[in-house]
Amino acid sequence: MRPELASTPARRTWVMTRHTLVLLIRDPGTPVAYTVMSLVLLTVLRPVYDRLATSGPPGIVQAAPGIAVMFTLLALDVAGQLLLSERTWRTWDRLRSGPASPSTILAGKALPLIALFLTQQAVLFLVATAAFGFPLAAGTWRVPLLALLWAACVTSCGLALGVHARSQGQLAAASDIGALTITCLSGCLVPLAVLPHWVSTVAPATPGYWALHGFQAAVTGNTHAYAHAAAVIAAITAAALLVSARGIRR
Amino acid sequence: MLTVSGLRKRWGPVQALNGFDLHIEPGEICGLIGHNGAGKTTFARTVAGLERPDAGSVLVAGVDLATAPRSARALIGLAPQELALYPTATLRQNLRLFGGLAGLRGTQLRTELAAVAEELILTDVLDRPIATLSGGQQRRAQAATVLLPRPRVLLLDEPTVGADPTTREALLRLVRTRADEGAAICYTTHYLPELEHLDATLAVAASGRVIARGHRADLLDGLPGEVAVTFNGPVPEHLSRPSTAPGELRFSTVDPARELAQLLRDLGPDTTRVRSATIREPSLDDLYRSLATHQLPTGAHDAA
Known part of the structure; x- marks a missing residue:
């Protein structure tokens, strides 16, 4: 008999992370589509945002964060699908019956997704900066940090959906309706200033609102608003992670 | 382990x-x-x-x-x-x-x-x-x-x-x-x-x-196996076992080899009438089938 194999949680997390990357790379259609679509929408809608921005920051400060937030939200189903597929493929039980802990499995799923959503936002902000004058430099470290927080938030919400969804249809319905509702109510697609007043009242109840305002605060130098937004997003992330972790232990 | x-x-x-x-x-x-x-x-x-x-x-x-x-x-x-x-x-x-x-x-x-x-x-x-x-x-x-x-x-x-x-x-x-x-x-x-x-x-x-x-x-000890004998012509009447098909004898027994030997002895010297004789020892299939009625073979111990 061979001596017992030794492994650490960190090593197992790396193995899970590497495998999740493999799965994402082997089926890259959806993330690539969302990235391309976000760039197309930014290009087409930027003049509209410029016209709407009669007062306050320029249109690109509304357009780039709004579209970045919207398309990371639409990618919720990519995160959920990663967990739901495990059940469809019956590999979930194999992971659970192995030596990896639930938190290791969750971390191994989350890290590549965070990287993916971060990349998606980075591409959009870089193109917006290079082509349309988005003031990325004015945001210094604040934009990357908030992009990371937002990527973690969307990842944890998507994993929570994936843990609890029982079918593809259920996941698609929850993620699509959720993403579209949040996008509309948060002012990501259309600025709150031109939406009915009640939308502004309910907007703070959506995580998209805090992401949008966090990015805007980052580039306009409103430190207090930035810190507030970052704290709310971090709290939502923690709550969603808790929901995922509880679900994954069942 | x-x-x-x-x-x-x-x-x-x-x-x-x-x-x-x-x-x-x-x-x-x-x-x-x-x-x-x-x-x-x-x-x-x-x-x-x-x-x-x-x-x-x-x-x-x-x-x-x-x-x-x-x-x-x-x-x-x-x-x-x-x-x-x-x-x-x-x-x-x-x-x-x-x-x-x-x-x-x-x-x-x-x-x-x-x-x-x-x-x-x-x-x-x-x-x-x-x-x-x-x-x-x-x-x-x-x-x-x-x-x-x-x-x-x-x-x-x-x-x-x-x-x-x-x-x-x-x-x-x-x-x-x-x-x-x-x-x-x-x-x-x-x-x-x-x-x-x-x-x-x-x-x-x-x-x-x-x-x-x-x-x-x-x-498997105690489970029945099977004896099957086919004849050239009808089954001899003096064999004290019922025929299962024209020209064939087939029956279950816990000791197939001994039963076949006995049957051949009963047949007498005219063994040319036997076309084929086969025995099948009890198999796991027999044990498995016996589960249907929980009929445990005599050699098995109750593990519960």
Whole structure:
């Protein structure tokens, strides 16, 4: 008999992370589509945002964060699908019956997704900066940090959906309706200033609102608003992670 | 190596496990047989830590599953009945995942991965996605992911369902090898000749518990075999057994060889009238069929 194999949680997390990357790379259609679509929408809608921005920051400060937030939200189903597929493929039980802990499995799923959503936002902000004058430099470290927080938030919400969804249809319905509702109510697609007043009242109840305002605060130098937004997003992330972790232990 | 005591598990009104006891020694292959609903799969899932038992204990190499679940699970390899692999990933990527989670890495992982692929005739398809493999290759691929880390306890739940002869032969050979290396193996199957091929001990499950446990010969002792004799022409009238078909005698008996010898003696000197005579010793199929009415053979002991 061979001596017992030794492994650490960190090593197992790396193995899970590497495998999740493999799965994402082997089926890259959806993330690539969302990235391309976000760039197309930014290009087409930027003049509209410029016209709407009669007062306050320029249109690109509304357009780039709004579209970045919207398309990371639409990618919720990519995160959920990663967990739901495990059940469809019956590999979930194999992971659970192995030596990896639930938190290791969750971390191994989350890290590549965070990287993916971060990349998606980075591409959009870089193109917006290079082509349309988005003031990325004015945001210094604040934009990357908030992009990371937002990527973690969307990842944890998507994993929570994936843990609890029982079918593809259920996941698609929850993620699509959720993403579209949040996008509309948060002012990501259309600025709150031109939406009915009640939308502004309910907007703070959506995580998209805090992401949008966090990015805007980052580039306009409103430190207090930035810190507030970052704290709310971090709290939502923690709550969603808790929901995922509880679900994954069942 | 694996000691399961008094395992109980209830699903609503169904008592899936009702005091399931089983002990498997290192190097032993235990064939777990029983009808659908006997509790075999629930047993495997509970031992693998996928279900929490209502009562009872599971010790894996002395490690209690209840108090040290992760350590216990690290010693167990479960091959579920259904295919459970990542279809979009290649076989190599699947093997790297399951081997890596078990602690294999670097040169050791590459060496053992190549070895298990060769033993299961999968070397040529290592870099193909699982979804593109044939049914038999997928079966072997699943077994490879379980056998690669060489777990101390192997739970194989009908690993050869739907497998072609090549797949079956390769799987059985590797299972035997793992047992020879010291693994304790619980092999659930409905294909009883496989257990004879593996020289497995037997555990017979019914109604959520093991009702008979032992070596094949002990369990078969007392079960009826069969004698079949065909004649050139009608069955001689003086033979005191009813004819089952024109020109044929066929009957069950616990001692087929002695009964056939007696029948030939009764026939007298005119043995040219016998066209053929065959005996069939009791088999695992007979034992399995006897489960339908819980008629235990005389040699079996009640394990409950």
